[in-house]
Amino acid sequence: MRSHCLMSLLCTASLSLSACTSTNVEHTGFLHDYSVLQEHTSPSGQDVLGWVSPALARGRYTQAYLAPSQFFPSTEPTVRIPLSTLAGVTDYYDAALRHELGKVMQLVSTPGPNTLIVRPAITRVAASTQGLRFYEWLPVTLLAAGVSTATGIRDQDSEIATEVSFEDGSTGEVIAEVMRKGTGVPLDNNKQVLTADDVKVVLDGWASDLGKSYVALRR
Template sequence: MGRHRSWAWLLVAGLSLPGCSSKQVSPQMYTGFLQDYSILTERKTPSGQTVLGWVSPGLKAGGYKQVYLEPSQVYPWPEPSERIPPSTLINMTGYYDAALRLELGKVVPLAAKPGPGTLVVRPAITRVATRTQGLRFYEWLPVTLVAAGVSTATGIRDQDSEIATEVSFEDGETGAVVAELVRMGTGVPLEDDKQVMTAYNVKAVLDGWAGDLRTAYMAYRR
Protein backbone atom coordinates (compact mmCIF):
# COMPACT_ATOMS: atom_id res chain seq x y z
CA MET A 1 0.00 0.00 0.00
CA GLY A 2 1.40 3.42 -0.95
CA ARG A 3 2.15 6.00 1.67
CA HIS A 4 -0.75 8.28 0.73
CA ARG A 5 -3.15 5.34 0.95
CA SER A 6 -1.72 4.40 4.34
CA TRP A 7 -2.24 7.83 5.86
CA ALA A 8 -5.65 8.11 4.26
CA TRP A 9 -6.89 4.98 5.95
CA LEU A 10 -5.33 6.17 9.18
CA LEU A 11 -7.43 9.31 8.85
CA VAL A 12 -10.64 7.36 8.35
CA ALA A 13 -9.74 4.79 10.99
CA GLY A 14 -9.01 7.60 13.42
CA LEU A 15 -12.71 8.14 13.96
CA SER A 16 -13.34 4.44 14.23
CA LEU A 17 -11.43 3.73 17.41
CA PRO A 18 -13.91 3.49 20.28
CA GLY A 19 -14.07 5.53 23.45
CA CYS A 20 -15.89 2.54 24.93
CA SER A 21 -17.07 -0.56 23.11
CA SER A 22 -17.94 -0.47 19.41
CA LYS A 23 -20.41 -2.06 17.00
CA GLN A 24 -20.68 -1.90 13.26
CA VAL A 25 -23.42 0.18 11.65
CA SER A 26 -25.75 -1.86 9.45
CA PRO A 27 -26.98 -0.56 6.06
CA GLN A 28 -30.47 -0.23 7.55
CA MET A 29 -29.09 2.55 9.76
CA TYR A 30 -27.73 4.67 6.89
CA THR A 31 -29.40 8.08 6.92
CA GLY A 32 -28.60 9.69 3.58
CA PHE A 33 -26.14 12.17 5.12
CA LEU A 34 -23.26 10.84 3.04
CA GLN A 35 -22.96 11.12 -0.72
CA ASP A 36 -22.54 7.44 -1.58
CA TYR A 37 -22.83 4.42 0.72
CA SER A 38 -22.24 1.87 -2.03
CA ILE A 39 -18.51 2.61 -2.04
CA LEU A 40 -18.02 1.92 1.67
CA THR A 41 -15.93 -1.12 2.53
CA GLU A 42 -14.93 -2.81 5.78
CA ARG A 43 -11.53 -1.99 7.21
CA LYS A 44 -9.79 -2.95 10.43
CA THR A 45 -8.41 -0.24 12.69
CA PRO A 46 -5.10 -0.70 14.53
CA SER A 47 -7.15 -1.76 17.58
CA GLY A 48 -8.94 -4.46 15.60
CA GLN A 49 -12.30 -2.66 15.35
CA THR A 50 -14.28 -2.67 12.11
CA VAL A 51 -15.05 0.57 10.30
CA LEU A 52 -16.98 1.24 7.11
CA GLY A 53 -15.22 3.85 5.03
CA TRP A 54 -13.95 5.05 1.69
CA VAL A 55 -10.99 7.18 0.61
CA SER A 56 -10.54 8.80 -2.80
CA PRO A 57 -7.66 7.22 -4.76
CA GLY A 58 -6.51 10.75 -5.59
CA LEU A 59 -6.09 11.86 -1.99
CA LYS A 60 -2.47 12.75 -1.30
CA ALA A 61 -0.60 13.15 1.96
CA GLY A 62 0.27 16.72 2.84
CA GLY A 63 -2.34 18.17 0.52
CA TYR A 64 -4.17 20.00 3.29
CA LYS A 65 -2.54 22.49 5.65
CA GLN A 66 -5.59 23.40 7.72
CA VAL A 67 -8.95 21.97 8.72
CA TYR A 68 -12.39 23.54 8.73
CA LEU A 69 -14.75 21.83 11.17
CA GLU A 70 -18.35 22.23 10.13
CA PRO A 71 -20.62 22.27 13.19
CA SER A 72 -21.87 18.79 13.94
CA GLN A 73 -25.56 18.06 13.61
CA VAL A 74 -28.07 15.40 14.46
CA TYR A 75 -29.23 13.90 11.17
CA PRO A 76 -32.06 13.35 10.70
CA TRP A 77 -33.57 15.19 13.65
CA PRO A 78 -35.70 12.62 15.50
CA GLU A 79 -39.08 12.90 17.13
CA PRO A 80 -38.73 14.04 20.78
CA SER A 81 -38.89 11.33 23.43
CA GLU A 82 -38.81 11.24 27.21
CA ARG A 83 -35.72 9.02 27.22
CA ILE A 84 -33.73 11.13 24.72
CA PRO A 85 -35.01 14.73 24.84
CA PRO A 86 -33.86 17.52 22.46
CA SER A 87 -31.59 18.94 25.17
CA THR A 88 -29.60 15.70 25.18
CA LEU A 89 -29.06 15.85 21.42
CA ILE A 90 -28.03 19.51 21.53
CA ASN A 91 -25.55 18.81 24.32
CA MET A 92 -24.11 15.85 22.41
CA THR A 93 -23.44 17.86 19.25
CA GLY A 94 -21.96 20.68 21.32
CA TYR A 95 -19.63 18.28 23.10
CA TYR A 96 -18.68 16.59 19.82
CA ASP A 97 -17.73 19.99 18.35
CA ALA A 98 -15.70 20.96 21.42
CA ALA A 99 -13.85 17.64 21.52
CA LEU A 100 -12.93 17.81 17.82
CA ARG A 101 -11.76 21.40 18.10
CA LEU A 102 -9.71 20.67 21.20
CA GLU A 103 -7.92 17.66 19.76
CA LEU A 104 -7.41 18.79 16.15
CA GLY A 105 -6.42 22.27 17.33
CA LYS A 106 -3.37 20.72 18.98
CA VAL A 107 -1.88 19.58 15.67
CA VAL A 108 -3.34 21.65 12.80
CA PRO A 109 -4.61 25.22 12.29
CA LEU A 110 -8.39 25.43 12.35
CA ALA A 111 -9.77 27.54 9.52
CA ALA A 112 -12.64 30.00 9.89
CA LYS A 113 -14.09 28.92 6.55
CA PRO A 114 -13.42 26.46 3.70
CA GLY A 115 -10.85 27.37 1.08
CA PRO A 116 -7.81 26.17 -0.87
CA GLY A 117 -5.58 23.78 1.06
CA THR A 118 -8.33 23.17 3.60
CA LEU A 119 -9.83 19.83 4.55
CA VAL A 120 -13.48 20.19 5.51
CA VAL A 121 -14.75 17.77 8.15
CA ARG A 122 -18.54 17.42 8.25
CA PRO A 123 -19.61 15.27 11.20
CA ALA A 124 -23.14 14.15 11.99
CA ILE A 125 -24.57 12.15 14.86
CA THR A 126 -26.90 9.79 13.02
CA ARG A 127 -28.14 7.50 15.76
CA VAL A 128 -28.76 7.91 19.47
CA ALA A 129 -30.52 4.97 21.08
CA THR A 130 -30.89 2.82 24.16
CA ARG A 131 -31.03 -0.95 24.05
CA THR A 132 -31.64 -3.51 26.77
CA GLN A 133 -28.41 -5.36 27.44
CA GLY A 134 -28.34 -8.97 26.34
CA LEU A 135 -28.06 -11.79 28.80
CA ARG A 136 -24.52 -12.15 30.13
CA PHE A 137 -22.92 -15.55 29.78
CA TYR A 138 -23.48 -16.59 33.41
CA GLU A 139 -27.19 -15.72 33.17
CA TRP A 140 -27.78 -18.60 30.76
CA LEU A 141 -27.36 -21.07 33.62
CA PRO A 142 -30.72 -22.83 34.20
CA VAL A 143 -31.00 -21.58 37.79
CA THR A 144 -30.69 -17.91 36.82
CA LEU A 145 -32.35 -17.87 33.39
CA VAL A 146 -35.89 -17.31 34.70
CA ALA A 147 -34.84 -14.40 36.91
CA ALA A 148 -32.94 -12.78 34.03
CA GLY A 149 -36.00 -13.06 31.79
CA VAL A 150 -38.20 -11.39 34.40
CA SER A 151 -35.80 -8.47 34.77
CA THR A 152 -35.81 -7.93 31.01
CA ALA A 153 -39.60 -7.94 30.83
CA THR A 154 -39.99 -5.47 33.68
CA GLY A 155 -37.39 -3.05 32.31
CA ILE A 156 -34.98 -3.19 35.25
CA ARG A 157 -32.00 -4.52 33.31
CA ASP A 158 -29.20 -2.15 32.33
CA GLN A 159 -29.66 -0.34 29.02
CA ASP A 160 -26.81 0.17 26.54
CA SER A 161 -26.40 3.73 25.27
CA GLU A 162 -25.61 3.72 21.55
CA ILE A 163 -24.37 6.49 19.30
CA ALA A 164 -23.39 6.47 15.63
CA THR A 165 -21.69 8.98 13.39
CA GLU A 166 -21.35 9.59 9.68
CA VAL A 167 -18.50 11.88 8.62
CA SER A 168 -17.80 13.40 5.23
CA PHE A 169 -14.30 14.71 4.47
CA GLU A 170 -14.33 17.25 1.65
CA ASP A 171 -11.97 19.46 -0.32
CA GLY A 172 -12.34 23.04 0.88
CA GLU A 173 -11.85 24.53 -2.57
CA THR A 174 -13.85 22.23 -4.85
CA GLY A 175 -16.31 20.68 -2.41
CA ALA A 176 -15.40 17.21 -3.69
CA VAL A 177 -15.80 14.38 -1.21
CA VAL A 178 -12.41 12.82 -0.52
CA ALA A 179 -13.35 10.34 2.22
CA GLU A 180 -16.36 8.98 4.09
CA LEU A 181 -16.85 7.19 7.38
CA VAL A 182 -19.65 5.40 9.22
CA ARG A 183 -19.23 3.96 12.73
CA MET A 184 -20.94 3.29 16.03
CA GLY A 185 -19.98 3.32 19.71
CA THR A 186 -21.49 2.21 23.00
CA GLY A 187 -21.21 4.47 26.02
CA VAL A 188 -22.04 4.35 29.71
CA PRO A 189 -25.07 2.10 30.34
CA LEU A 190 -28.33 3.40 31.76
CA GLU A 191 -29.64 1.78 34.92
CA ASP A 192 -33.06 0.89 33.50
CA ASP A 193 -35.59 1.81 30.82
CA LYS A 194 -36.76 4.87 32.75
CA GLN A 195 -33.44 6.73 33.07
CA VAL A 196 -33.00 9.69 30.72
CA MET A 197 -29.96 9.49 28.44
CA THR A 198 -27.62 12.50 28.61
CA ALA A 199 -24.43 13.60 26.88
CA TYR A 200 -22.52 12.15 29.83
CA ASN A 201 -23.36 8.64 28.66
CA VAL A 202 -21.42 9.07 25.40
CA LYS A 203 -18.72 11.59 26.31
CA ALA A 204 -16.02 8.92 26.44
CA VAL A 205 -16.99 7.76 22.94
CA LEU A 206 -16.85 11.31 21.55
CA ASP A 207 -13.55 11.99 23.31
CA GLY A 208 -12.12 8.82 21.81
CA TRP A 209 -13.22 9.72 18.28
CA ALA A 210 -11.70 13.20 18.56
CA GLY A 211 -8.44 12.00 20.08
CA ASP A 212 -7.98 9.32 17.47
CA LEU A 213 -8.61 11.78 14.64
CA ARG A 214 -5.84 13.96 16.09
CA THR A 215 -3.48 10.98 16.12
CA ALA A 216 -4.43 10.12 12.54
CA TYR A 217 -3.82 13.67 11.33
CA MET A 218 -0.38 13.68 12.97
CA ALA A 219 0.48 10.52 11.02
CA TYR A 220 -0.86 12.06 7.82
CA ARG A 221 1.22 15.23 7.92
CA ARG A 222 4.52 13.41 8.49
Protein backbone atom coordinates in the same frame (compact mmCIF):
# COMPACT_ATOMS: atom_id res chain seq x y z
CA MET B 1 -46.37 -23.76 29.11
CA ARG B 2 -43.07 -23.44 30.95
CA SER B 3 -41.12 -24.92 28.02
CA HIS B 4 -42.88 -22.50 25.66
CA CYS B 5 -41.82 -19.52 27.80
CA LEU B 6 -38.28 -20.86 27.97
CA MET B 7 -38.13 -21.27 24.20
CA SER B 8 -39.37 -17.70 23.74
CA LEU B 9 -36.66 -16.44 26.05
CA LEU B 10 -34.02 -18.40 24.14
CA CYS B 11 -35.17 -16.92 20.86
CA THR B 12 -35.15 -13.42 22.31
CA ALA B 13 -31.68 -13.96 23.75
CA SER B 14 -30.35 -15.22 20.42
CA LEU B 15 -31.67 -12.17 18.63
CA SER B 16 -30.16 -9.91 21.27
CA LEU B 17 -26.73 -11.49 20.97
CA SER B 18 -26.85 -11.34 17.18
CA ALA B 19 -27.59 -7.62 17.31
CA CYS B 20 -24.73 -7.02 19.73
CA THR B 21 -22.15 -8.79 17.59
CA SER B 22 -23.26 -7.34 14.28
CA THR B 23 -20.84 -4.98 12.55
CA ASN B 24 -23.56 -3.59 10.31
CA VAL B 25 -24.38 0.09 10.65
CA GLU B 26 -27.55 1.59 9.24
CA HIS B 27 -27.08 3.77 6.17
CA THR B 28 -28.84 7.09 6.73
CA GLY B 29 -28.10 8.86 3.45
CA PHE B 30 -25.77 11.41 5.00
CA LEU B 31 -22.68 10.11 3.22
CA HIS B 32 -22.13 10.39 -0.53
CA ASP B 33 -21.38 6.74 -1.31
CA TYR B 34 -21.74 3.84 1.13
CA SER B 35 -20.62 1.24 -1.41
CA VAL B 36 -16.96 2.26 -1.11
CA LEU B 37 -16.77 1.85 2.67
CA GLN B 38 -14.56 -0.94 3.98
CA GLU B 39 -13.78 -2.28 7.43
CA HIS B 40 -10.74 -0.76 9.12
CA THR B 41 -9.26 -0.57 12.59
CA SER B 42 -9.03 2.88 14.14
CA PRO B 43 -5.87 4.10 15.95
CA SER B 44 -7.55 3.12 19.23
CA GLY B 45 -8.27 -0.39 17.95
CA GLN B 46 -12.00 0.03 17.29
CA ASP B 47 -13.89 -1.25 14.24
CA VAL B 48 -14.60 1.46 11.68
CA LEU B 49 -16.15 1.59 8.23
CA GLY B 50 -14.27 4.09 6.11
CA TRP B 51 -12.90 5.16 2.74
CA VAL B 52 -10.15 7.52 1.59
CA SER B 53 -9.84 8.62 -2.02
CA PRO B 54 -6.83 6.96 -3.69
CA ALA B 55 -6.23 10.30 -5.42
CA LEU B 56 -5.68 12.11 -2.12
CA ALA B 57 -2.24 13.72 -2.09
CA ARG B 58 -0.48 13.45 1.25
CA GLY B 59 0.14 16.80 2.89
CA ARG B 60 -2.31 18.58 0.61
CA TYR B 61 -4.50 19.96 3.39
CA THR B 62 -2.81 22.25 5.88
CA GLN B 63 -5.95 23.53 7.61
CA ALA B 64 -9.47 22.40 8.38
CA TYR B 65 -12.95 23.88 8.53
CA LEU B 66 -15.14 22.06 11.04
CA ALA B 67 -18.82 22.28 10.15
CA PRO B 68 -21.19 22.19 13.14
CA SER B 69 -22.27 18.65 13.93
CA GLN B 70 -25.91 17.79 13.32
CA PHE B 71 -28.37 15.00 13.89
CA PHE B 72 -29.14 13.13 10.69
CA PRO B 73 -31.88 12.35 10.20
CA SER B 74 -33.26 15.05 12.46
CA THR B 75 -34.10 13.75 15.92
CA GLU B 76 -37.01 14.81 18.09
CA PRO B 77 -36.51 14.95 21.87
CA THR B 78 -38.23 12.35 24.05
CA VAL B 79 -38.74 11.83 27.76
CA ARG B 80 -35.64 9.64 27.97
CA ILE B 81 -33.55 11.69 25.52
CA PRO B 82 -34.59 15.33 26.08
CA LEU B 83 -33.53 18.41 24.14
CA SER B 84 -30.81 19.14 26.70
CA THR B 85 -29.22 15.78 25.89
CA LEU B 86 -29.39 16.30 22.13
CA ALA B 87 -27.87 19.78 22.38
CA GLY B 88 -25.26 18.54 24.84
CA VAL B 89 -24.18 15.75 22.51
CA THR B 90 -23.58 17.99 19.48
CA ASP B 91 -21.95 20.73 21.56
CA TYR B 92 -19.55 18.27 23.16
CA TYR B 93 -18.80 16.51 19.85
CA ASP B 94 -17.91 19.86 18.27
CA ALA B 95 -15.68 20.79 21.21
CA ALA B 96 -13.92 17.40 21.18
CA LEU B 97 -13.28 17.60 17.44
CA ARG B 98 -11.96 21.16 17.72
CA HIS B 99 -9.66 20.11 20.54
CA GLU B 100 -8.18 17.09 18.76
CA LEU B 101 -7.99 18.55 15.24
CA GLY B 102 -6.53 21.76 16.64
CA LYS B 103 -3.56 19.75 17.89
CA VAL B 104 -2.53 18.63 14.40
CA MET B 105 -3.71 21.36 11.99
CA GLN B 106 -4.90 24.93 11.85
CA LEU B 107 -8.65 25.42 12.18
CA VAL B 108 -10.25 28.15 10.07
CA SER B 109 -13.64 29.85 10.13
CA THR B 110 -14.37 29.48 6.40
CA PRO B 111 -13.47 26.88 3.74
CA GLY B 112 -10.88 27.72 1.11
CA PRO B 113 -7.83 26.42 -0.76
CA ASN B 114 -5.81 23.69 0.99
CA THR B 115 -8.67 23.35 3.47
CA LEU B 116 -10.24 20.10 4.58
CA ILE B 117 -13.96 20.43 5.31
CA VAL B 118 -15.06 18.11 8.10
CA ARG B 119 -18.82 17.49 8.24
CA PRO B 120 -19.84 15.35 11.24
CA ALA B 121 -23.28 13.93 11.92
CA ILE B 122 -24.77 12.02 14.82
CA THR B 123 -26.88 9.35 13.19
CA ARG B 124 -28.12 7.54 16.29
CA VAL B 125 -28.46 8.15 19.99
CA ALA B 126 -30.53 5.61 21.90
CA ALA B 127 -30.76 3.25 24.84
CA SER B 128 -31.25 -0.48 24.31
CA THR B 129 -31.54 -3.44 26.65
CA GLN B 130 -28.22 -5.20 27.16
CA GLY B 131 -27.77 -8.67 25.70
CA LEU B 132 -27.49 -11.70 27.94
CA ARG B 133 -24.15 -12.54 29.55
CA PHE B 134 -22.73 -16.07 29.22
CA TYR B 135 -23.65 -16.95 32.80
CA GLU B 136 -27.33 -16.17 32.15
CA TRP B 137 -27.83 -19.06 29.72
CA LEU B 138 -28.69 -21.63 32.40
CA PRO B 139 -32.47 -22.28 32.47
CA VAL B 140 -33.05 -20.70 35.88
CA THR B 141 -30.94 -17.58 35.29
CA LEU B 142 -32.30 -17.30 31.74
CA LEU B 143 -35.84 -17.15 33.09
CA ALA B 144 -34.82 -14.49 35.63
CA ALA B 145 -33.11 -12.47 32.91
CA GLY B 146 -36.26 -12.64 30.79
CA VAL B 147 -38.38 -11.35 33.67
CA SER B 148 -35.93 -8.50 34.25
CA THR B 149 -36.12 -7.56 30.58
CA ALA B 150 -39.91 -7.68 30.52
CA THR B 151 -40.25 -5.49 33.63
CA GLY B 152 -37.69 -2.94 32.39
CA ILE B 153 -35.25 -3.30 35.29
CA ARG B 154 -32.43 -4.77 33.23
CA ASP B 155 -29.36 -2.60 32.50
CA GLN B 156 -29.40 -0.76 29.21
CA ASP B 157 -26.65 0.35 26.83
CA SER B 158 -26.33 3.98 25.80
CA GLU B 159 -25.70 3.81 22.05
CA ILE B 160 -24.45 6.45 19.66
CA ALA B 161 -23.31 6.45 16.03
CA THR B 162 -21.67 8.93 13.71
CA GLU B 163 -20.97 9.50 10.04
CA VAL B 164 -18.36 12.01 8.90
CA SER B 165 -17.77 13.38 5.40
CA PHE B 166 -14.46 15.00 4.45
CA GLU B 167 -14.50 17.37 1.49
CA ASP B 168 -12.13 19.56 -0.48
CA GLY B 169 -12.49 23.19 0.59
CA SER B 170 -12.18 24.50 -2.97
CA THR B 171 -14.16 22.00 -5.03
CA GLY B 172 -16.48 20.33 -2.49
CA GLU B 173 -15.29 16.95 -3.72
CA VAL B 174 -15.71 14.17 -1.18
CA ILE B 175 -12.26 12.76 -0.39
CA ALA B 176 -13.02 10.53 2.60
CA GLU B 177 -15.92 9.09 4.59
CA VAL B 178 -16.24 7.26 7.87
CA MET B 179 -18.97 5.51 9.87
CA ARG B 180 -18.73 4.18 13.39
CA LYS B 181 -20.77 3.41 16.46
CA GLY B 182 -20.05 3.15 20.16
CA THR B 183 -21.50 2.30 23.55
CA GLY B 184 -21.27 4.70 26.46
CA VAL B 185 -22.08 4.40 30.15
CA PRO B 186 -24.68 1.71 30.99
CA LEU B 187 -28.07 2.89 32.24
CA ASP B 188 -29.74 1.26 35.22
CA ASN B 189 -33.14 0.63 33.62
CA ASN B 190 -35.56 1.70 30.89
CA LYS B 191 -36.66 4.77 32.87
CA GLN B 192 -33.29 6.45 33.37
CA VAL B 193 -32.75 9.55 31.23
CA LEU B 194 -29.79 9.35 28.85
CA THR B 195 -27.53 12.41 29.15
CA ALA B 196 -24.62 13.75 27.12
CA ASP B 197 -22.30 12.69 29.96
CA ASP B 198 -23.20 9.06 29.26
CA VAL B 199 -21.60 9.14 25.79
CA LYS B 200 -18.78 11.67 26.26
CA VAL B 201 -16.15 8.95 26.47
CA VAL B 202 -17.26 7.72 23.03
CA LEU B 203 -17.17 11.21 21.52
CA ASP B 204 -13.70 11.78 22.96
CA GLY B 205 -12.49 8.53 21.41
CA TRP B 206 -13.90 9.41 17.99
CA ALA B 207 -12.27 12.84 18.03
CA SER B 208 -8.92 11.44 19.17
CA ASP B 209 -8.95 8.79 16.44
CA LEU B 210 -9.75 11.42 13.84
CA GLY B 211 -6.76 13.54 14.80
CA LYS B 212 -4.43 10.53 14.82
CA SER B 213 -5.77 9.34 11.46
CA TYR B 214 -5.05 12.74 9.92
CA VAL B 215 -1.46 12.61 11.19
CA ALA B 216 -1.04 9.16 9.62
CA LEU B 217 -2.39 10.34 6.26
CA ARG B 218 -0.17 13.41 6.30
CA ARG B 219 3.06 11.39 6.43
